[in-house]
Amino acid sequence: MDGLLINTEDIYTLTLNEILADHGKGPLTWDVKVHLQGLPGPQAAAKVIETYGLPLTADEYEKLNLKVQSKRWGDCAFLPGALELIKHLKSKGIPIALCTSSGKVKFEQKTQHLKDGFKLFDAIVTGDDERIPSGRGKPFPDIWQIGLKELNEADGTSFQPEECLVFEDGLSGVKAGLAFGGYVIWVPHPGAYEYLGDTEGLLNGNGEVLKSLEDLKLEKFGL
Incomplete structure (x- = not known):
């Protein structure tokens, strides 16, 4: 679904960059993102925390992620075709x-x-x-x-x-x-x-x- 049917991969990038910037990290680049796509949430969270050295537990990261993302889901739209x-x-x-x-x-x-x-x-x-x-x-x-x-x-x-x-x-x-x-x-x-x-x-x-x-x-x- 994400990035195939609807434009959520771009939304994920925007929201993750917001979180990274708040911690003096980032931005997210495609050499990292390509390994996040399609992963279940917990695995993706662990990879982001490790890659960017975020001072967050997996639970803290997921709660923050949900808070930031929830403001953007209304922007979801079908991709061409x-x-x-x-x-x-x-x-x-x-x-x-x-x-x-x-x-x-x-x-x-x-x-x-x-x-x-x-x-x-x-x-x-x-x-x-x-x-x-x-x-x-x-x-x-x-x-x-x-x-x-x-x-x-x-x-x-x-x-x-x-x-x-x-x-x-x-x-x-x-x-x-x-x-x-x-x-x-x-x-x-x-x-x-x-x-x-x-x-x-x-x-x-x-x-x-x-x-x-x-x-x-x-x-x-x-x-």
Whole structure:
């Protein structure tokens, strides 16, 4: 969701820079941020605290983070091509699941004014779902496995991972999608490109990199 469907990665950068500046640190740069994208909250918090030497506990950081971010969630908006893609898949009867590392509360805060788009998903799995074992957030594939299980149970189908398209923007999410066994559509933030490394080697023929969801060739997948 974040940075793939909606513009929250830019909001995360703004709010984290505000926290860093208040502690005489920062700014956040993409060589660091590329390793934060898609991580569950506690893991991302630990990495930020360690990287910038913040004099905060994980709990203190998360409370401060929530306070600063809550002022910005009203600015969340769909990225180019995202809402159009969701609507198209829904119109074609393609089962779609949202699998986000964001916890349920943050998910609702970010999307409450975008419900017309998010209500089109057949399943929504958030990062704090109790079915995801501790420490098994992205880059592990568990969240995608749960999403597929929900889709199959809802429709009485038996789709396999290799029949799925996984849409991601960050490294950890891409690794999760590959571990899951899906074909990964990777749409990185423009600022991340020079820090992604060997994208072709990572995908190993099981995905592709796009500059925007608007560039997706749906006909390639019979959609």
